[in-house]
Amino acid sequence: MKSFWIYYQKEMTEASRTYKWIWVPAIFLLLGIMQPVSTYYLPEILSMAGEVPPEAAALFTVPSAESVMASTLGQFNIIGLLVLVLAGMNTVAGERSTGTAELVLARSVSTIPMMTAKWAAMITLMVVSFALGLGGAAYYTYQLIGPLDWAAVTGGAGLYAVWLAWIVTLLLPLGAILRGPAAAFISLAVAGALSLLSSLLPSHVQWSPGRLGGMAAEQILGSGSISWSPILVAILIMAVSIIVAARLLRRSPLSPQS
């Protein structure tokens, strides 16, 4: 437990010295704010651009507060997830490719505390950034568009956080065998594939963690119910990923290139 805290502290300091604690939250906040703002001012933007006659722009109706929030999640799904994965891709892969793992592993009997600390630090950054982003979106939506069902938003946010968490966790075992960019690409591909699969064959993959993103949006829109199996599968994936990553790192602490 003590070594967990030593590593966690190291990971958090590293993230702030490499400015991750500034740019990742800043991007999430920007994404969150811009969605309601651009939706609200869309008629003005369109008419200023002069591509749409003013009468058509006037016909444009501002969507409901709930749907603005749901489309914010869509933004997080594209740019937000990419940013998180890119920010986290070298958490393990970087230690191997730069060789810093060798000295650290010579001092550690078990790699589990180290891996758990890496996971916890990644999740801390993710939760804070996502909470800021979604909080910003909710505040702006409330100011510009209208009231929200806070319980539904919180529920959706929780589901969405689990969705983001299991994808970034994949970076740990992938980083223990691959270089950072390759690990990033594969984890995004897995997320995309599972997400696509559950929208194409919803009845076949009830348990798929790929459903979590969609479930979160439905939750905010006030439709659909929470099913627990994707959440449990996501938690299982995270636990297994951490253990497998710890094992793999112990077996090959250095990438072949170094």
Next chain:
Amino acid sequence: MTNKLLSIHELTKNIGSITPVKGISFELQRGSCTALLGPNGAGKTTTLRMLAGLIPQTRGEIRYGSGNAHTKDWRNRIGYLPQYPKFYSWMSGMEYLSFSAKLSGLSGREAVKRSRDVIEMVGLEQAAKRRISGYSGGMKQRLGIAQALVHEPELIMLDEPVSALDPIGRREVMDLLYRLRGEVTVLFSTHVLHDAEEICDDMVLMVDGEIAEKGSLSELRTKYRQPVLTIEVEPGEREIAWLDSLASRPYVHEIELGKRGAKLMVTDMAAARTALIKELADSGIELLRFEAGTSSLEDMFMKVVSS
């Protein structure tokens, strides 16, 4: 009374189809300084990595202390410096040392105190608060030695600690190692015999994953001190033929033929000298140089390594 700190027995490592370490055995005495000597590719790094617990051995035994110590305890009693130590460049030297010390089980306060001590010992106190990204090669190597010492280990293992350094950095690190002798047991690998002779008392010579020779340097020097006669002649057919014929003389133990001379390991220097001088005078061989001396460890090292 045995004062063994580490003994390894039949240590073997297979990596795929190759076997970089082939069943080696040796012991380290507490307080000794041992050089693990050998050419590149001899299996030195693999051996040290197994001893540091970074990679598991395929076969064989590593016993620490009197025997029943658990693997778990050892890591905190060993300091390890890899050949190319890599640090978190965003940390300062001081931060890295106390991070390392804490990982090895020191409390926060002890870690800071020990880090100050070792950073002073390696002469980096001026740079203690600077980011490691700005350190030179020699500074990084000294920081590496500092991190190997910070948790007061009984044994430090250094993999080629000076081979990547320029002459000044090399001098700094060698002096530092010399000062550590006696305080802590040292095992360091090198491919340079001279480095081993400079600071160590014992050596283990590895070639091709096996131990070719081991023992104290003074013992080995005596063992390999053999009378040697060096003869150099004018290059001529008759002279060369004569040199070739020397191999069959009863007092010649071994001969190394060069282009215009020969090195003779002889069994009896007095007899060899008398006989050869007489022969030279009688035959009228055009002699350039005739020298009696002894072979050194260097000769043995070169021979073992190049065979």
Next chain:
Amino acid sequence: MDININWGLIWPIIALQAILAVTGFISLYKAEPASIRGSKWMWVFIILLGNILGSVAYFVAGRREA
């Protein structure tokens, strides 16, 4: 046509973009030239012209590890 923009809600967007760019510049300024991929000036332009994505590109790909 009346454009009624609530600037109180808009300025945080501008401020956040400025924070991103300035953080990038500070990081570039403090970094050893050898630890940057490509030249520092190239990244200054990318951050300025590339907006949010320029900053992201710099933070992700601009610095070499160790």
